[in-house]
Amino acid sequence: MISVQNLSKEFVIHIRKDAHINGFDSISFDVKPSELFAITGPSGCGKSSLLKSIYRTYTPTGGKVIYTCADGSKIDLASADPCDIIELRNTEIGYVSQFFSVIPRVSAMDILISAQTSRGVHAKQARERAEEYLSKVGIAPKLWDMYPATFSGGEKQRLNIVNALITRPRLLLLxxxxxxxxxxxxxxxxxxxxxxKAQGTAMIGVFHDQIAIETLADKRFDMRTRSLVPIGYDLPIDEGMLQEEEAI
Ligand SMILES: Nc1ncnc2c1ncn2[C@@H]1O[C@H](COP(=O)(O)OP(=O)(O)OP(=O)(O)O)[C@@H](O)[C@H]1O
Ligand SMILES: [Mg+2]
Known part of the structure; x- marks a missing residue:
């Protein structure tokens, strides 16, 4: 469903005399329908930047992301017109961000209903499905009509995930x-x-959590070695990171 080919992202910081920061470099992999492709690697190695480059929050500086659309046509997400990207985000491609920013003064229920009605789901069915999903992630009914700004960190994160899953995207970035x-x-x-996943959604997910990887992932890609590694493989502790932690 998606083929990432030699994808790279380099940031140029203009207010710092055009300093260059390497986001990630020359990443390639393919993901099929119903497959969860896990990305792992140490903090700062470019995992979030990779997802944002596929979702086109960032414009990649090199490589291609060939995505096969629901109608069978192929599009390079790395270079596609922004209007096509917005259309795909509204219909086929979902994204769960690492840090959830809530919309002010919109209730949890209304967020979930509008995510669906904007994609053509009838309001009544949208409400029923929102109730079903909120119950499934243990968000209490008394919170459904509250503003998520007042939710706990874990409640916000669960709502964030439900908000992406409820639209049943073909490709989901987590x-x-x-x-x-x-x-x-x-x-x-x-x-x-x-x-x-069982319904056919292809997923690319960043994980630090070994239990989540072992429960969910079909394949695991290590950003540092740019290669597939066994699902149960524990990455060696990075000496540089250890020294930093000790210094702190
Ligand atoms: N918008 C940006 N502008 C400049 N540099 C950026 C930007 N976004 C990311 N970077 C840089 O790219 C590198 C990779 O960052 P990224 O957030 O992708 O790491 P990560 O692997 O997701 O880390 P973590 O596990 O801590 O979430 C970092 O050095 C970061 O400073
Ligand atoms: Mg990250």
Whole structure:
């Protein structure tokens, strides 16, 4: 469904005398329908930048992202027209960000209803499905009509995930969806992800959590070596990172 070919992103910081920062370099992999492709690697190695470059929040500086659309046509997401990207985001491609920013003064229920009605789902069915999903991730009914700005960190993150999953995208990009969730919430979220995967959604997910990788992933890609590694493989501790932590 998606073929990432030699994708690279370099940031140029104009206000710092055009300093160059390497986001990630020459990444290639393919993902099929119903497959969850896990990306792992140490902090700062470019995992979020890779997802943002596929979703086109960032414009890649090299390479291609060939995506096969629902109608069978192929498009290079790395160079596609922004109007085509917006259309695909509204119809086929979902994204769960690492950090959830809530819309002010819109209730959790209204966020989920409008995510669906804007894609043609009837309002009544949209409300029923929102109730079903909120219940499935353990968000109490008394919170459904509240503003998510007042939610706890874990409740916000669960709503963030439900907001992307409820639209049933064909391709879903997940940036650490289970980070900062307790064991029970993690189980609820993983079960929703597995349901969607079984319906054919292809997923590219960034994970630090070994249990989530082992439960969800079909393949695992290590950003540092730019290669597939076994799902159960524990990455060696980076000496440089260890020294930094000790210094702190
Ligand atoms: N918008 C940006 N402008 C400039 N540099 C950026 C930008 N976004 C990311 N970077 C840089 O790119 C590198 C990779 O960042 P990224 O957020 O992709 O890492 P990550 O692997 O997701 O890390 P973490 O595990 O901590 O979330 C970092 O050095 C970061 O400073
Ligand atoms: Mg990140």
């Amino acid at each position: 940036d650490e969806p289970t980070a900062s969730l307790d064991a029970k919430s993690k189980e609820w979220v993983m079960s929703l992800i597995l349901d969607l």
